[in-house]
Amino acid sequence: MKAIAFNGSPNRKGNTYHALGMVTAELEKAGIETEIIHVGNKVIRGCTACGQCAKNQNEQCVLPGDEVNEWIQKMKHADGIIFGSPVHYAAIGGTMKSFLDRAFYVAGVNNGMFRHKVGASVVAVRRSGGLPTFEQLNNYLLYSEMLLPTSNYWNVIHGTKPGEVAQDKEGVQIMRVLGRNMAWLMKLVEHGKGTITPPEKESKIFMNFIH
Numbered sequence: 001m002k003a004i005a006f007n008g009s010p011n012r013k014g015n016t017y018h019a020l021g022m023v024t025a026e027l028e029k030a031g032i033e034t035e036i037i038h039v040g041n042k043v044i045r046g047c048t049a050c051g052q053c054a055k056n057q058n059e060q061c062v063l064p065g066d067e068v069n070e071w072i073q074k075m076k077h078a079d080g081i082i083f084g085s086p087v088h089y090a091a092i093g094g095t096m097k098s099f100l101d102r103a104f105y106v107a108g109v110n111n112g113m114f115r116h117k118v119g120a121s122v123v124a125v126r127r128s129g130g131l132p133t134f135e136q137l138n139n140y141l142l143y144s145e146m147l148l149p150t151s152n153y154w155n156v157i158h159g160t161k162p163g164e165v166a167q168d169k170e171g172v173q174i175m176r177v178l179g180r181n182m183a184w185l186m187k188l189v190e191h192g193k194g195t196i197t198p199p200e201k202e203s204k205i206f207m208n209f210i211h
Contacts, residue, residue, distance in 0.1 A: 001186055002033040003080035003118075006071070008096030009040040010086075015124035015165040016040070019157045019175055020084040023122060026179025032080070032186060039099050040086075042066060046098040047105055054109035061102045072103050072113075080118040080186050081146075083137045090129030092136050104140045112145065116198055118186045119146040120178060122155045124165055130156035145201075149185045151178035 005024055009016035017036065024034035044066050052062040059076070060069045075081050083100070085092045092100070107113035121137035123130045134154055141148055155178055157171030165171055 001031075001079040001190055002035070002077075003027050003082060003182070003186070004074050004078040005034060005036045005082040005084065006096070006099070007036055007038045007040060008083065008085035008093045008099075009124070010093065010095070011162065012038050012041060014086070014162045015157070015159045016084040016086050016122075018159075018163055018165050019122045019124045019171075020082060022157075022172060022175035023082055023120070023179040023182065026176055027080070027183050027186075030180070030183035030187070032183055035074075037071065037074070039071075040093055040095050042095060042099075044068060044095050044098040044102075047101045053106045057110060059106060059110045059113065061106050063102070068099055068102050069106075071099065072106055075103065075107070075117075076113050078117070079190065080120075080182060081114070082120050082122065082182075083140070084122045084124065085133055085137060087123060087125040087129040087133045090132045092133055097136075100137075100140050104144060107144065112201060115145045115201065116189070117146050118149060118182060118189060119144075120149055120155065120182055122157070122175065122178070124157050124159065126158065126160045130154070130158075147185060147189065149178060149182040151175070151181065 005020045119141040123134045151174045157165045158168045159165035
């Protein structure tokens with residue numbers, strides 16, 4: 001099994017990276033391969049709502065010049081997915097949001113590619129805004145029928161200078177518990193394949209409230 005983690009911070013090895021590392025360390029202890037991909041320092045254009053990914057049905061965004069399609073395929077073939085973001089004005093970093101908007105729209109209109117994968121979110125923050133950012137990350141997972149492991153508190157860890165999150169003892173425990181629970185859930189899903197029939201996928205019902 002493999003888990004892919006995405007670092008949405010502009011800083012390659014800032015506190016978001018360290019938070020993801022705490023989670024992936026527990027996955028690796030459980031025998032799960034991990035990879036951390038740095039997204040936050042890339043130039044990624046936002047979704048243009050062109051609808052071509054739905055029309056083409058080839059699991060790709062038509063916008064050129066970045067690694068979004070490569071990352072979509074990595075998520076498709078992973079058993080677990082982790083998103084990490086810093087807090088920019090109580091919200092996800094802009095580059096990370098552009099990536100998630102495009103990737104999850106492609107996945108959604110191409111037969112729900114991430115459905116029933118195990119997914120988690122973590123947030124690194126200096127002081128405030130962690131919970132709104134955590135909720136924003138989770139929106140992508142929840143909308144996609146992914147399976148979310150939990151911890152013993154919200155998945156937010158505090159620190160300013162790179163590596164300072166290691167001093168947040170409660171935050172470190174949150175990440176550790178999340179990693180262990182994620183590993184357990186991934187193994188439950190893996191061992192259930194071929195044994196327990198998953199619920200059938202329903203076609204999405206869209207309603208327009210303008211009459």
